[in-house]
Amino acid sequence: MNKSIVYFQQVTNSRDKVQVASSFKSLIKLSGLLDDFRKGELVPVKIHMGEKGNTGHVDARVAKVVIDKLKSKAAKPFITETNVLYQGSRVNAVDHLLLASVHGFDPVSLGAPVIIADGLWGENALDVKINKKHFESVSIARPVMYFDSIVSIAHVTGHLLSGFAASLKNMGMGLASRAGKLRQHSNIKPHVKTGNCTFCKRCIKHCPVKAIIEKQDKAFITPVCIGCGECISACQFGAIADDYGEEAKVFSEKMVEYAYGVLLNIKKKVFFNFALHVTKNCDCMAKDELFIVDDIGIFASSDPVACDKAAADMVVKHAGEDVFKKVYPRADFYMNQLKYAEGIGLGKMDYELVSAR
Numbered sequence: 001m002n003k004s005i006v007y008f009q010q011v012t013n014s015r016d017k018v019q020v021a022s023s024f025k026s027l028i029k030l031s032g033l034l035d036d037f038r039k040g041e042l043v044p045v046k047i048h049m050g051e052k053g054n055t056g057h058v059d060a061r062v063a064k065v066v067i068d069k070l071k072s073k074a075a076k077p078f079i080t081e082t083n084v085l086y087q088g089s090r091v092n093a094v095d096h097l098l099l100a101s102v103h104g105f106d107p108v109s110l111g112a113p114v115i116i117a118d119g120l121w122g123e124n125a126l127d128v129k130i131n132k133k134h135f136e137s138v139s140i141a142r143p144v145m146y147f148d149s150i151v152s153i154a155h156v157t158g159h160l161l162s163g164f165a166a167s168l169k170n171m172g173m174g175l176a177s178r179a180g181k182l183r184q185h186s187n188i189k190p191h192v193k194t195g196n197c198t199f200c201k202r203c204i205k206h207c208p209v210k211a212i213i214e215k216q217d218k219a220f221i222t223p224v225c226i227g228c229g230e231c232i233s234a235c236q237f238g239a240i241a242d243d244y245g246e247e248a249k250v251f252s253e254k255m256v257e258y259a260y261g262v263l264l265n266i267k268k269k270v271f272f273n274f275a276l277h278v279t280k281n282c283d284c285m286a287k288d289e290l291f292i293v294d295d296i297g298i299f300a301s302s303d304p305v306a307c308d309k310a311a312a313d314m315v316v317k318h319a320g321e322d323v324f325k326k327v328y329p330r331a332d333f334y335m336n337q338l339k340y341a342e343g344i345g346l347g348k349m350d351y352e353l354v355s356a357r
Ligand code: SF4
Pocket: 192, 196, 197, 198, 199, 200, 201, 202, 203, 204, 218, 219, 234, 235, 236, 237, 238, 239, 240
């Protein structure tokens, strides 16, 4: 079996955006992955533009390197993203675009528009047949069905449920409709460990569906819960169970099946993974988070599984331990995410790394 090629460019200081952009340019040149785009072609560039207050997401000035390269081919790139499940600044397209613009993702600075693919409220969705273990069909943002190509720019992070997040999550969760995001989370049912609960009510404020109520001076999660996981991150007392085992496995596999549905009809695919400012949580966190490993660099491939595997391997090697497993011991991302993705034909775990000199 042939190996997938993954290109790698080292970056040592993610705070220096000029250095990151210049290194990204070198990687794009080395990989040649953006050379094949044609005049007039609409090219979606999928990127997480960061929750309000988040500092880890890939910077707009860095994403612009892709826009400029595609425009040099006379293609017509645009940034795309979908609305989120939880309360915050990205729950509808208006707030989402306003925040994106604050983060530098505006048409004037970028030279390309930003399009929220699932519409004003996440209503612009379509079911795609996949016939896999968890889903017969997946609900994704409707325009995705008309994409001929996609360029994914993903930030490598840990993740509460999947353990590890990069290209597969950028596709599977990132381009799912709101209904699709709900379906992926539906097996996650947290509960309050009453002994730890101080009833600070923080989780109540964060819950998007008002599923948390007071019961005997403690928080209590009712069956209204949609399993979004927001309360787990919100609680500062470790009072909401995050000891998922089987549930996290099912979540990861569902996310991978969504990535499969998203990519099913797309012919030209390019994935970039930024293993820079790697944090415990994904960019949905509304805060500046500590690095869990030093800056490593950027990966590029046409295979999302290989790209994710290479980034995860390098982070683990660099840290001298599996930092993702350390922060989320129950989330076996190698098996539940990468191996599962390989098993359903999304790509290969086996890769050859081509490093820039
Ligand atoms: S955030 Fe944690 S401590 Fe505060 S009420 Fe909710 S469960 Fe209890």
